[in-house]
Amino acid sequence: xxxxxxxxxxxxxxxxxxxxxxxxxxxxxxxxxxxxxxxxxxxxxxxxxxxxxxxxxxxxxxxxxxxxxxxxxxxxxxxxxxxxxxxxxxxxxxxxxxxxxxxxxxxxxxxxxxxxxxxxxxxxxxxxxxxxxxxxxxxxxxxxxxxxxxxxxxxxxxxxxxxxxxxxxxxxxxxxxxxxxxxxxxxxxxxxxxxxxxxxxxxxxxxxxxxxxxxxxxxxxxxxxxxxxxxxxxxxxxxxxxxxxxxxxxxxxxxxxxxxxxxxxxxxxxxxxxxxxxxxxxxxxxxxxxxxxxxxxxxxxxxxxxxxxxxxxxxxxxxxxxxxxxxxxxxxxxxxxxxxxxxxxxxxxxxxxxxxxxxxxxxxxxxxxxxxxxxxxxxxxxxxxxxxxxxxxxxxxxxxxxxxxxxxxxxxxxxxxxxxxxxxxxxxxxxxxxxxxxxxxxxxxxxxxxxxxxxxxxxxxxxxxxxxxxxxxxxxxxxxxxxxxxxxxxxxxxxxxxxxxxxx
Ligand SMILES: Cc1cc2nc3c(=O)[nH]c(=O)nc-3n(C[C@H](O)[C@H](O)[C@H](O)COP(=O)(O)OP(=O)(O)OC[C@H]3O[C@@H](n4cnc5c(N)ncnc54)[C@H](O)[C@@H]3O)c2cc1C
Numbered sequence: 157x158x159x160x161x162x163x164x165x166x167x168x169x170x171x172x173x174x175x176x177x178x179x180x181x182x183x184x185x186x187x188x189x190x191x192x193x194x195x196x197x198x199x200x201x202x203x204x205x206x207x208x209x210x211x212x213x214x215x216x217x218x219x220x221x222x223x224x225x226x227x228x229x230x231x232x233x234x235x236x237x238x239x240x241x242x243x244x245x246x247x248x249x250x251x252x253x254x255x256x257x258x259x260x261x262x263x264x265x266x267x268x269x270x271x272x273x274x275x276x277x278x279x280x281x282x283x284x285x286x287x288x289x290x291x292x293x294x295x296x297x298x299x300x301x302x303x304x305x306x307x308x309x310x311x312x313x314x315x316x317x318x319x320x321x322x323x324x325x326x327x328x329x330x331x332x333x334x335x336x337x338x339x340x341x342x343x344x345x346x347x348x349x350x351x352x353x354x355x356x357x358x359x360x361x362x363x364x365x366x367x368x369x370x371x372x373x374x375x376x377x378x379x380x381x382x383x384x385x386x387x388x389x390x391x392x393x394x395x396x397x398x399x400x401x402x403x404x405x406x407x408x409x410x411x412x413x414x415x416x417x418x419x420x421x422x423x424x425x426x427x428x429x430x431x432x433x434x435x436x437x438x439x440x441x442x443x444x445x446x447x448x449x450x451x452x453x454x455x456x457x458x459x460x461x462x463x464x465x466x467x468x469x470x471x472x473x474x475x476x477x478x479x480x481x482x483x484x485x486x487x488x489x490x491x492x493x494x495x496x497x498x499x500x501x502x503x504x505x506x507x508x509x510x511x512x513x514x515x516x517x518x519x520x521x522x523x524x525x526x527x528x529x530x531x532x533x534x535x536x537x538x539x540x541x542x543x544x545x546x547x548x549x550x551x552x553x554x555x556x557x558x559x560x561x562x563x564x565x566x567x568x569x570x571x572x573x574x575x576x577x578x579x580x581x582x583x584x585x586x587x588x589x590x591x592x593x594x595x596x597x598x599x600x601x602x603x604x605x606x607x608x609x610x611x612x613x614x615x616x617x618x619x620x621x622x623x624x625x626x627x628x629x630x631x632x633x634x635x636x637x638x639x640x641x642x643x644x645x646x647x648x649x650x651x652x653x654x655x656x657x658x659x660x
Contacts, residue, residue: 157182159422160238161460163467169226170235177239180205181419185243192246192373193518198325199373202247207280211236215255215262220274228474230408234415234466241419245522246371248416250283252409253321257284257330259405260350264393269352273328285326287353287379288402289319295532297332298399300348302381304333311335311351311391313384316363323377324362329353331381332402335395348398352390359384370521406531407483408473413530414466414486417494417523421459424494424501424519428452431505431514442504451500458493462486481543488536491526498523553592562599569608572598574617577632578640582648588621588629612636 158178162171184205192199206212214232216222223232233255240247258277261269261284276282293299302315313333320329335349336342353360364378392401432442432452442448469482498520502509509516527533564572576597580589595605606627612618617636621629632640649655 158239159242159426160418160463163464163471165471166231166467167226167228170228170231173225173227173232174235174239176209177211177236178242180209181239181243181247185240185247189244189246189518192244193512196372198375199247199250203250203280203283206251210278211251212254212280213278215259216274216278217262220270221278222274223278228471230411230470230473231467233408233412234470237412237415238419238422238463238466241416242423243419245416245420245519245525246374248412248419249321249371249374252412252416253285254280254283254326256405256409256412257286257322257326257328259408260330260392260401261352263404264397264401266389268389269392273352277328282328283322283326284328284330285320285322287317287320287329287331289317291316291318291378294319295535297402298342298345298348300332300334302331302333304335304349304351304386306335306388306395309388310385311349311388313351313353313360313381313386315381316378317381318378319366320377320379322375323379324365325375327355329355329360329379330392332398335398341396345399346396348402349395350392350398350401351386352392353381353384353386354390357384357386369524370518371525407478407480409530410483410487410536411466411469411473411479413526414462414483414490415470417490417526418459418463418466420519420523421455421462421490421494421497424498424516425452425455425459427515427519428455428501428504431508435506448504451504455497455500458489458497462490462493466490481540481547484536484540484543487530488533488540491523491533494523495527556592556596559596559599561601561604563604564598564600566608566611569598569600569604570612570617573605573608573612573630574632574636574640577618577630578637578645581632581637582646588619588631590629591627594630 158174160174162174184202188199210223213221213223214227214236215229218224237248237252240251254277258274261273273282277284288297288300290301292301302313302317304311304313313331315333317331329352331351331353332348333351334347336347338347341347359382361380362377363380366376368374368376432448435442438445465482465486469479469486472479472482498516501516502520505514505516508514511517573594576594577589591605595602598605609618609620609627609630613620616633617639619631619633620627637646649659653659
């Protein structure tokens, strides 16, 4: 039963898909999950069933066998993830990994690469993995150590990767390697390249399989690349484009994680509702106790809000818009919120919540991963702020009046700059003034202003703050303020001050 909202902007095909996946979650994933939890066996039958339904082809154009059906690619992707995650979070691992794995082929693949691999990926005949993380680096993804060196028409890959979901199971491994040690390339993020490494290539092996805290049935592997020869035609885009390929799919990955979190939250809320409406304590059901109601109400509030953000962002992406801020907020908020929801859900179950016979224990273990994977939340929180600030500063600069530059000779220019900074000090004694604000006020070109500012800094009349080597902010020093105006100019006393007695 689909328990989420079918948003007003969804078309009939999208609404139908929600019911179809809900049916699969209820009747296949939920049917199998206890057995998988017990045996930790890989659920091949889910793969086969999802492949037959065409769901793996949601991102693939119809000419290469994609799902089509008039379903928005991102909306369809999020609907599928939300519902299979409601079935069991582990189902998300298989599905999203193969989609993120192959998405660079859809975006950047050559015609030959697309014809060769996409039709079989669409049906679930082939699976893809994303191969970035190493024992030597994780969050710091640009610091990849595995190398790929060109000899003749082939690249030779050497290195180790770890935590690779579908490692051992997948057929295609989209692997990111270092192809340049030139510091200039590193500085410009041109040091990495992306390759499709096929299972069975000599020298490419599974070194170990991890034993995780949750999401049993999933597979995460350490992979070893020992002089693995990969033909040049397996490279995605060109040498040096690896960072571009890697970062391109990040927004969709973050949104997908958030969609899964919404589904798992719905599963936790439903399990909690089933419990608290049937457990009686203090002569009432738990559902009637205000403290329990508060916890449950908060679970619902968070989940509904995130669902809205996820599907609104998905809709915008289907309309061709780039939504980095929405996707990043969704990732952080959805995963934090899910963690709180599953903890509260266990709490509402009391001692039963700690036992394995109720699903919330599994949901709690299974949920932790996504606060770490797809970009640890701490990094995402920084990113939310950086993305928001960038948009705000762009808007603020766009609202500045156009300047007709004028030329002012040195002593007069210095005087005007210092006076402007002195006036700014009167209003904002703690703050620096932006270089662009000074340009606007004085009508100076950037070149002239910087020249004057550097000279004034040398004379210690002003202090400068630089960003990536360029002047960004300026502030009058004590000496500069003294030079600009007499002390009287800066004096300010509110009316309530008795100047005779309080001021000297
Ligand atoms: C089950 C599982 C499946 C995975 N699947 C894949 C996969 O398929 N392919 C793949 O390539 N990788 C995969 N990963 C790897 C995953 O992407 C990394 O674990 C993740 O990027 C964090 O890297 P790390 O584990 O090396 O942690 P580290 O980078 O060592 O970071 C550890 C912690 O330090 C903090 N931290 C780090 N940097 C910062 C910072 N700049 N600011 C603030 N705090 C910071 C964060 O709290 C972070 O969680 C998987 C991991 C797991 C656990």
